[in-house]
Amino acid sequence: MKIASVIVDVPTTQTDRPFDYAIPDVWQGFIQRGMRVIVPFGNRQVQGFVLDLKNHSEFSNLKELIEPMDLVPVLNDELLHLGDFLAKTTLCMKISAYQVMLPPALKAKYDKYLILGNDTELQQLPFELQLLFDKKERVLWKDAVEVMSASYLYREARNGMFEVIYEVKNKGNKKKITYYRPAFSEQEFKKRLESVTLGNKQAQIIQFFLAYFQPHTVASIEENVTGARNSLKSLVEKGFLQKEEHEQYRDPYQDRQFVRTTALALTEEQQQVISPILKSIEEVNNDVFLLHGVTGSGKTEVYLQSIDEVIKKGKEAIVLVPEISLTPQMVNRFKGRFGNKVAVLHSGLSIGEKYDEWRKIQRKEVQVVVGARSAIFAPFENLGIIIIDEEHETSYKQEDSPRYHARDVAIERGNYHQCPIILGSATPSLESFSRAKKGVYTLLTMAKRMNQSALPKVEIVDMREELRTGNRSMFSQALLEKMRDRIEKKEQIVLFLNKRGYSSFVMCRDCGLVVQCPHCEVSLTYHKVSNQLKCHYCGYESYAPKTCPECQSEHIRFFGTGTQKVEEEIGKILPEARIIRMDVDTTSRKGAHEKLLTAFQEGKADILLGTQMIAKGLDFPNITLVGVLTADTMLHIPDFRASEKTFQLLTQVSGRAGRHQLPGEVVIQTYTPEHYSVQLAKEHDFIQFYQQEMSIRRVGQYPPYYYLALINVSHENLQLVVKVMDKITTFIRHNLSNQARVLGPAASPIARINNRYRYQCLIKYKKEPNLIPVIQKAIAHFHEEQLKKGMTITVDLNPFTMM
DNA sequence: AGCACGCCGACT
DNA sequence: GTCGGCGTGCTC
Numbered sequence: 113m114k115i116a117s118v119i120v121d122v123p124t125t126q127t128d129r130p131f132d133y134a135i136p137d138v139w140q141g142f143i144q145r146g147m148r149v150i151v152p153f154g155n156r157q158v159q160g161f162v163l164d165l166k167n168h169s170e171f172s173n174l175k176e177l178i179e180p181m182d183l184v185p186v187l188n189d190e191l192l193h194l195g196d197f198l199a200k201t202t203l204c205m206k207i208s209a210y211q212v213m214l215p216p217a218l219k220a221k222y223d224k225y226l227i228l229g230n231d232t233e234l235q236q237l238p239f240e241l242q243l244l245f246d247k248k249e250r251v252l253w254k255d256a257v258e259v260m261s262a263s264y265l266y267r268e269a270r271n272g273m274f275e276v277i278y279e280v281k282n283k284g285n286k287k288k289i290t291y292y293r294p295a296f297s298e299q300e301f302k303k304r305l306e307s308v309t310l311g312n313k314q315a316q317i318i319q320f321f322l323a324y325f326q327p328h329t330v331a332s333i334e335e336n337v338t339g340a341r342n343s344l345k346s347l348v349e350k351g352f353l354q355k356e357e358h359e360q361y362r363d364p365y366q367d368r369q370f371v372r373t374t375a376l377a378l379t380e381e382q383q384q385v386i387s388p389i390l391k392s393i394e395e396v397n398n399d400v401f402l403l404h405g406v407t408g409s410g411k412t413e414v415y416l417q418s419i420d421e422v423i424k425k426g427k428e429a430i431v432l433v434p435e436i437s438l439t440p441q442m443v444n445r446f447k448g449r450f451g452n453k454v455a456v457l458h459s460g461l462s463i464g465e466k467y468d469e470w471r472k473i474q475r476k477e478v479q480v481v482v483g484a485r486s487a488i489f490a491p492f493e494n495l496g497i498i499i500i501d502e503e504h505e506t507s508y509k510q511e512d513s514p515r516y517h518a519r520d521v522a523i524e525r526g527n528y529h530q531c532p533i534i535l536g537s538a539t540p541s542l543e544s545f546s547r548a549k550k551g552v553y554t555l556l557t558m559a560k561r562m563n564q565s566a567l568p569k570v571e572i573v574d575m576r577e578e579l580r581t582g583n584r585s586m587f588s589q590a591l592l593e594k595m596r597d598r599i600e601k602k603e604q605i606v607l608f609l610n611k612r613g614y615s616s617f618v619m620c621r622d623c624g625l626v627v628q629c630p631h632c633e634v635s636l637t638y639h640k641v642s643n644q645l646k647c648h649y650c651g652y653e654s655y656a657p658k659t660c661p662e663c664q665s666e667h668i669r670f671f672g673t674g675t676q677k678v679e680e681e682i683g684k685i686l687p688e689a690r691i692i693r694m695d696v697d698t699t700s701r702k703g704a705h706e707k708l709l710t711a712f713q714e715g716k717a718d719i720l721l722g723t724q725m726i727a728k729g730l731d732f733p734n735i736t737l738v739g740v741l742t743a744d745t746m747l748h749i750p751d752f753r754a755s756e757k758t759f760q761l762l763t764q765v766s767g768r769a770g771r772h773q774l775p776g777e778v779v780i781q782t783y784t785p786e787h788y789s790v791q792l793a794k795e796h797d798f799i800q801f802y803q804q805e806m807s808i809r810r811v812g813q814y815p816p817y818y819y820l821a822l823i824n825v826s827h828e829n830l831q832l833v834v835k836v837m838d839k840i841t842t843f844i845r846h847n848l849s850n851q852a853r854v855l856g857p858a859a860s861p862i863a864r865i866n867n868r869y870r871y872q873c874l875i876k877y878k879k880e881p882n883l884i885p886v887i888q889k890a891i892a893h894f895h896e897e898q899l900k901k902g903m904t905i906t907v908d909l910n911p912f913t914m915m
Numbered sequence: 916a917g918c919a920c921g922c923c924g925a926c927t
Numbered sequence: 928g929t930c931g932g933c934g935t936g937c938t939c
Contacts, residue, residue, distance in 0.1 A: 118939080122916055131939040154918065154938045171939050266918095278917095 113165035116143055116177055118151055121159040121220055123205045125892070131160070132169040133177040143177070146185030146192055148218070150178040156278035159220035161210050163192060181280070186214055186474075188493060190528055197524055203884065203907045204514035212514050213489035217467035221281040224253035226265065229272045236273065250277070289360040292344055292353045293327035301325075301352070308350065313343040318352065327356070361468040364461055370447040375420065376413055385556040389418050392532040393425065393496060400523060402503070402548040403536040405558030406567060406796065407767025408731075411536045412442070414558075415499050416449050418534065423453065423479050427496025427531070431482045432518055434505040434728065435459065440706040441731055442501075446482045457483030457490070460705075485510060488518045488525070495529040498522045502728060503535035503544055504760055509912045517910065519544075538767060538798070539760040542809065545802055546816045561771070568738070568769040568776030570794040574785045586681060591739050591779045599689055599718050603736040603774065607721045608765045609675055610745050618645060620660035621667040627657065633864040638670045650866040675721055678741065682719065694722035727764045733772035740765055743782035743790055750861050751914060752814045755789040759801050762793035813853060815910075818876040821883065822911040823891075824860060827903040830869040836903065837871035840890045844875065847886045852877040861915050868904075874914070884909075 117130040133151050135143050143149065147162045152175050159181065187195070191213055198209035211219055227250045228234070234242055240259035244251045253276070256265055269276050294301055301322070310318065316337045321328070333340045347353045378386065385403060392399045405411045419429040433442050435458065446454050455469040455478040472478045473490050481490040485508055488498070500508065500522060508518040519535065526533045535544055535553070548555035561567060573588040583589060598605050617635040618627040626635045629647035636645035638656060646653050660668045675695045682689055692712050699705040705725070712720045713732050720726060746758050762780060770776020782790055792801040810817050823844075825837045837857035845854040856873035863870060877883060891905050 115939095120938085122938085124916065126936090127916085127938070133939060151939080154916095156917070156938095158916090169939075174939055 113143075113167060114140070115166050115169050115174065116149065116162045117164040117166060118149060118160035118162055118177070119206050119210065120151060120153050121207050121211075122153065123207050125205070128199075128205045128207070130163050132166075132171050132174055134174040135165075136176045139177070139180060143180055144185050145189065146187035148181040148186060148220075150181060150280045151175070152178060155276075156222075157280055158222070158278075159280050161187065161192075161207070181220075184474075186218060186491075188491060190493070190525070191489065191491060193528075194489070194521070194524060198514050198516055198521070200884070201520065202514045202516050202909060203887070208514050212486065212510075212516075215463070215466045215470040217463045223279045223281055225250040225277050225279060226253055226256050226269075227251075227275050227277060229274055232273050289329060289358050291327040291329055291356050291358060292333065292348070293356060294321055294325060295352055295354045298322075298325050304352070310350075311343065313337065313339060314347055316340070317343060317347060321353070361472065362462075362465045363468070364465050365443070365447065365456065370444060370451065372451065373445070373448045375417055375449075378413065378417070379410065379560070379562060381558045381560055382410055382414055385558055386414050386417060388554065388556065389414070389497075389532060389534065390421055393418065393421050396530050397532060398526050398530045400526070400533045400535065400553040401556050402540055402544050402553045403534050403556045403558070404540055404545070404548075404798070405536065405538060405556075406561060407538045407764065408561040408563075408565065408567075408771040409538075409558035410562040411501070411558070412445055415501070415534065415536070416445065418497055418499070419450070419480060422496030422531075423450070425496055427479075427494045428492040429480045429497045429499065430487060430490050430492065430495065430522075431480065431499045431501065432485065432487055432508065432522070433482060433501045434507045435484050440709065443482060446480060450480050453478050454480045454482060455490075457481060457487040459484060485518045488521045495525060495531050497531055497534065498526055499534045499536065501536045503537040504539055504541040504756075506757075506912045509910075511913070513906070515908050515911075539763045540798075542756060542802065542805060543816045546806065563772055565770055565772060566775060567796045568766055568778045570766055570778040570780060570796075572785045572790060572794055573779060573781045575781050575783050578781075585685070586678060586741055586781075587685070587739075588779070588781050591781065592685065594737050594777065594779060595686060595689070595719070595739070598737045599686065601736075602715075602718075604712070604715070604717075604732065604734045605719045605737045605739065606726060606730070606735055606765070606768050607678065607719055607739045607741060608726060609678060609721070609723055609741050610743065610761065618656065618668060618670050620663060620665055621669055622665035623660060623663040625660055625662040627661065631864070631867045633862055638674075649862065675723060678721055682721070689719050690717040691719045691721055692717040694720065694726055699725065724761075726768075727761060730768045731771055732768075733774065735769055735771070736774045736776050738765055738769040738776065738778045740778070740780045740782075743780045744784045744787065747784060747787060747789070752809070752812060753912075755787070755805055755808070758787075759789040759793050759798075759805075762790065763796065763798070766793065766796075813876050818853070818878060819909075820911055821875040821877070821887065822908045822914065823873045823875070823887065824870060824906045824908070825872070825903065826865070826868040826870040828868055832903065833869045833871045836894055836905075837873060840894070840905075841873040843890045843893070844873065844886055847889075848875070848877065848880050848883065852880055852883075872914075 114135055116133050116135050118133055120127055120131055143162060145162055145164060149160050149162055150157055151160050157178060187210060195206060195209040195213065198204060199206045228245065234245060237245065238260060241256065244255055244259065265274065268274055305318065317333060317340050320333060320336045330341055344353065348355050389401060403411055403414065415431060422429050431446065443456055455472045457466060457469050473481055473492060481487050500519060503519065510516050522533050544553065547553045571590060573590050575588065578588045595605055618638055619625065627645060628635050629650065629652050631652055632647055632649045634647065634649055636647055639646055643656050644653050645656050657668060659666050675693050679691055679693050682691055692708050694708055698708065711717060740762060743762060746761065747754050766778040769778055780790060784790065788804050789801065809815065823840060825833050827833045834857065841854060841857045848854065853876040854873065857871050860870035860872045887907055894905060
């Protein structure tokens with residue numbers, strides 16, 4: 113095999129195909145499919161993935177590839193194939209599909225350098241450049257353009273004064289740890305000592321080695337002989353010690369003790385649910401199970417015992433959880449059961465830590481991976497099960513290219529490995545539940561909580577009524593009384609503030625002006641800490657105005673209830689309450705999240721106050737009251753899934769209460785108590801909610817009855833955006849069947865971000881085999897505009913947000 | 916993406 | 928006449 117077919121790291125439609133390279137003799141037999149290589153591309157070097165090896169190419173004068181970047185392939189055949197699947201089903205570049213499957217540490221970085229031409233003397237250069245080149249062979253391009261214009265540099269490069277070179281940075285990411293070991297046996301060591309005289313420090317080090325005759329790290333030598341580091345080198349030179357480097361994994365969980373657990377006895381329901389799963393594992397079937405289990409019904413134990421069975425068969429398991437750093441309890445459960453067989457992958461890890469966890473998987477040192485969305489690409493080769501917990505979570509859909517959904521990838525991989533998939537949730541997505549009803553998935557139900565505990569009693573409080581009776585605080589009378597009661601009883605409270613879609617905006621009470629971002633069509637968010645207004649879309653910041661910028665009125669107010677404000681108010685009315693506040697501000701530091709939760713678990717606070725991040729996975733026995741301060745803010749966002757999201761959230765939050773011996777109670781405060789998603793969450797009635805919501809989706813022609821595709825065009829010039837979007841929409845409308853509904857063009861819900869206008873076209877369809885080629889054709893038409901005018905066109909198949 | 920090639924206006 | 932504007936097309 114003399115030729116490698118390579119996908120290059122140039123993410124454009126024109127280069128989204130394999131390029132052939134000759135394999136130089138030195139690398140013959142070494143280069144394999146799935147390896148990363150450095151190849152010449154045009155006049156620069158880029159990274160690429162070897163797709164294939166072959167002996168013939170249609171292209172006659174091939175360049176040689178430069179060198180491999182890996183010792184062993186980073187992508188196996190299955191993942192190479194999966195990349196193709198991603199590119200086809202999400203309309204992304206193949207290179208982006210492959211990059212997303214690997215830990216970010218393996219993504220190439222490029223450096224552009226300037227080196228002197230062959231005949232160039234340093235003195236010929238302008239003074240500023242002479243300084244840069246001083247004693248250096250090469251100068252970073254970005255340093256050079258600081259002192260000389262790019263056009264000058266390019267011109268002189270053309271004249272031969274410089275050469276411009278590119279280099280793929282292959283970062284040595286492996287963490288090395290240095291050991292010193294005795295160079296010979298103990299007797300030999302002593303014998304040799306007699307024939308030399310050593311300095312004081314060196315003698316001390318030798319004594320230390322004689323006392324503990326084994327390899328030592330520099331740190332441990334230093335502990336015993338201070339200043340030893342300076343003498344180690346000469347001991348190596350004299351032949352007493354050998355220096356060696358061991359690769360070491362950074363283990364983010366290394367200094368933590370995990371209490372080992374064994375399988376718990378299953379409840380009757382759990383047994384009923386697990387037996388078809390075990391059967392599927394046994395028979396190597398590619399079944400998809402939808403495990404619908406109420407909060408606290410013990411889904412995790414079902415996962416654990418299924419995985420255990422898979423491991424016994426010598427296979428591997430992937431467990432996806434929504435943003436795992438948010439649920440350290442979950443990690444503990446897996447680490448506790450499977451110990452060092454588990455790798456953990458989530459966004460809280462550093463790039464290096466992610467890389468290390470990934471390598472444990474690649475080297476088959478672990479059998480289980482627990483992680484967020486991208487863990488679905490774990491390079492296992494013998495998958496026995498894939499579990500997606502909280503299956504309905506929107507975070508399983510990646511919101512930028514490649515816009516894949518982990519569930520779809522899971523099903524594709526399950527099909528390849530012929531292994532079962534479990535989708536678990538207390539509130540399944542309508543898509544999954546309807547598939548289960550149709551028999552595409554196998555529905556498994558757990559309707560009871562473990563520990564004989566009942567689902568919590570839910571009380572809905574109409575906040576309009578509170579207002580009428582003169583209560584203007586954010587706590588209803590009912591909630592306040594219950595909070596007092598729990599604090600007295602030394603039981604714990606979780607207060608949930610639903611902030612999404614309800615940022616704390618600034619409004620003038622006189623003229624009604626809402627302060628907006630000058631670059632985006634969104635209202636600015638007030639941040640109390642810095643007294644600033646910030647735009648969450650483009651990062652614009654300004655100081656909070658004291659008077660209305662429009663009418664100069666002083667009645668300008670900050671609307672919306674932030675966690676800080678709630679904390680302040682509790683401090684006023686319940687001064688004895690100890691509060692832990694969890695939001696972006698208090699959990700941004702690494703590990704802060706877990707610390708706060710641990711403190712709460714240990715009873716160091718009465719109230720846990722937070723946003724989204726406390727809705728899931730909390731399982732503390734002492735929580736007996738859950739308060740939802742504003743249940744309906746999410747209902748008003750322009751999204752057909754608003755009701756579904758509200759129902760899911762209320763159910764999840766309620767599920768935090770009374771999971772163990774003590775009974776739980778939930779208070780939901782709302783301005784729309786009659787809404788079915790609020791009412792049915794109170795009744796814990798998912799089935800009823802499903803039916804009601806489905807009929808609305810049917811009428812509105814929304815998923816799961818229809819599939820969606822969203823095309824978005826953005827550019828600074830509004831006219832251009834409208835024109836292009838209009839042409840695309842018309843083209844698509846004419847080329848799909850009349851079953852399809854093509855809506856638009858219309859301004860996006862956020863009509864402008866970063867001064868770029870945004871228009872969109874929404875396609876609703878049931879069956880359109882030509883959809884993807886038609887969209888591709890429509891977009892291809894506007895290639896030039898994209899290239900020259902900086903217009904962006906994006907396509908999101910099965911979008912989760914319409915923003 | 917990044918660059919070379921190439922064809923038209925304003926400068927020595 | 929030439930420098931440089933950016934429109935066009937190519938990269939194995």
